[in-house]
Amino acid sequence: MSQGGGAAAAAGENGVSPGxxxxxxxxxxxxxxxxxxxxxxxxxxxxxxxxxxxxxxAAALLSxxxxxxxxxxxEKEARYTDMQSLVFLVIANGMAACYSLLQGARCMVSIxxxxxxxxxxxxxxxxxxxxxxxxxxxxxxxxxxEAAMIGKYGNMPFQWxxxxxxxxxxxxxxxxxxxxxxxxxxxxxxxxxxxAFNLFRLYGSGKGSK
Amino acid sequence: MSQGGGAAAAAGENGVSPGxxxxxxxxxxxxxxxxxxxxxxxxxxxxxxxxxxxxxxAAALLSxxxxxxxxxxxEKEARYTDMQSLVFLVIANGMAACYSLLQGARCMVSIxxxxxxxxxxxxxxxxxxxxxxxxxxxxxxxxxxEAAMIGKYGNMPFQWxxxxxxxxxxxxxxxxxxxxxxxxxxxxxxxxxxxAFNLFRLYGSGKGSK
Numbered sequence: 001m002s003q004g005g006g007a008a009a010a011a012g013e014n015g016v017s018p019g020x021x022x023x024x025x026x027x028x029x030x031x032x033x034x035x036x037x038x039x040x041x042x043x044x045x046x047x048x049x050x051x052x053x054x055x056x057x058a059a060a061l062l063s064x065x066x067x068x069x070x071x072x073x074x075e076k077e078a079r080y081t082d083m084q085s086l087v088f089l090v091i092a093n094g095m096a097a098c099y100s101l102l103q104g105a106r107c108m109v110s111i112x113x114x115x116x117x118x119x120x121x122x123x124x125x126x127x128x129x130x131x132x133x134x135x136x137x138x139x140x141x142x143x144x145x146e147a148a149m150i151g152k153y154g155n156m157p158f159q160w161x162x163x164x165x166x167x168x169x170x171x172x173x174x175x176x177x178x179x180x181x182x183x184x185x186x187x188x189x190x191x192x193x194x195x196a197f198n199l200f201r202l203y204g205s206g207k208g209s210k
Numbered sequence: 211m212s213q214g215g216g217a218a219a220a221a222g223e224n225g226v227s228p229g230x231x232x233x234x235x236x237x238x239x240x241x242x243x244x245x246x247x248x249x250x251x252x253x254x255x256x257x258x259x260x261x262x263x264x265x266x267x268a269a270a271l272l273s274x275x276x277x278x279x280x281x282x283x284x285e286k287e288a289r290y291t292d293m294q295s296l297v298f299l300v301i302a303n304g305m306a307a308c309y310s311l312l313q314g315a316r317c318m319v320s321i322x323x324x325x326x327x328x329x330x331x332x333x334x335x336x337x338x339x340x341x342x343x344x345x346x347x348x349x350x351x352x353x354x355x356e357a358a359m360i361g362k363y364g365n366m367p368f369q370w371x372x373x374x375x376x377x378x379x380x381x382x383x384x385x386x387x388x389x390x391x392x393x394x395x396x397x398x399x400x401x402x403x404x405x406a407f408n409l410f411r412l413y414g415s416g417k418g419s420k
Contacts, residue, residue, distance in 0.1 A: 082367035085356050135399065138345055139352040146295050146353040150360065151368070157292035158361070160370040189345065193406075200410030 092140035302350035
C-alpha cells in the first residue's frame with residue numbers, strides 16, 4: 001500500500017522526481033525509495049496469500065476429520081461438529097481465507113498497476129477489517145486450543161474425560177489443523193500491524209524524534 | 211503521549227508558539243491543538259485506570275470463587291484452580307492490572323509535567339507491550355469463555371457434563387469475573403490502537419490524501 005498522491009506530491013516538493021510508484025517518507029529518518037515501498041507491498045501480498053493458504057488448509061483438515069470407534073457393539077463417530085469450538089474455528093478460518101483472498105487481489109492489483117491511491121477512508125477500512133480479523137482468528141485459535149487441551153488431558157474435578165485417548169487419529173488431525181490456524185492468525189496479527197502503519201503514517205507530521 | 215520535541219519543532223516552523231505542552235499535527239487535515247492532545251492523553255489515562263480496576267476485579271472475583279456441595283456424603287469444593295483456563299485468566303488479569311498501573315502512572319506523570327518527550331524507541335516499546343497485552347488478554351478471555359460454555363452446556367458427544375447445574379453460585383460468580391475480563395480486554399484493544407497511532411504518526415510525511 002502507498003500514500004499515493006500524497007507521497008507523490010511530497011516527492012515533487014522535495015525535488016525528487018515523482019513516478020508511477022509513489023515515494024514514501026519516513027519522517028526525519030530519511031526518504032524511503034520506491035523499491036522499499038514495493039518490497040513492503042510484496043511482503044504484505046505474501047503474508048495475505050500465506051494466510052489464505054493456511055486458513056484453507058486448517059478448515060479443510062478439520063472438515064475432513066472424523067474417526068469411528070465401536071464401544072460395546074455401539075458405533076460412535078467423532079467429527080469436528082461434535083465440538084462447538086472446532087466449528088467456530090472452521091468458520092473463522094473460512095472467513096479469514098475469503099478475506100485474505102480479496103485483500104491479496106487488491107495488493108496484486110496495487111503492485112501490477114504500480115501504485116493505487118490509498119485514501120484515508122480506505123486505509124481506515126482496511127485497518128479496521130484487519131484488526132477485527134486478527135482478534136477474531138486469535139480468539140478462535142485460543143478457544144480451539146482450550147477444547148483441545150481438555151480433550152487431551154481431561155478435567156478430573158469436573159469429570160470431563162480425556163477424549164483423545166479414544167479418538168487418537170481424530171485428535172492428531174485436529175492438532176495439525178489448529179497448528180495451521182495458529183500460523184494463519186499470527187500472519188493476520190503481522191498484517192494488522194502493517195495496515196496500522198499504513199494508516200497512521202498518513203496522520204504524522206514526520207517530526208518524531210528518532 | 212505526544213510527539214514531544216518533534217511536534218514542538220513543527221510548531222516553531224509553522225509560526226505557532228510552542229509551549230510546554232506539545233502541539234500535534236494531523237498531516238493535511240489541519241493542526242490539532244494542545245487541548246486535544248491533552249484530552250487524548252486523559253482518555254488514555256482513564257482507559258488504563260479502568261483496565262487496571264476491571265482486571266483486579268476479575269482476578270479477585272475468580273480467586274474468591276468457591277462452592278462446596280455434598281454428593282452421597284462426599285464433600286466436593288469447586289474452585290477456580292480446578293480449571294486451567296480460569297487460572298490462566300487470573301494470571302492474565304493480574305499481569306494486565308500491574309501493566310496498566312505502571313502505564314497509568316506514566317500517563318499521569320506525562321499529564322502533570324505537561325509533556326514528556328516520546329522517542330521512537332520508547333513509542334515502539336509501549337506499542338509492542340500494548341499489542342502483546344491486548345492479544346494476551348483477548349486470548350485468556352476466549353479460553354475462559356470456551357470453558358464456561360462447556361461448563362454451562364456440556365458436551366454430549368464427548369460426555370463432558372454440565373458442571374454449572376451442580377455449582378450454580380460458582381458459575382454465576384465466574385461469569386461476572388469473565389464479564390469484567392471481557393471489558394478489560396476490550397479496553398486493552400482500544401489502548402493498543404492509541405499506542406499504534408502514537409507510534410506510526412512519528413513515521414508519517416503528513417501528506418496523506420483525506
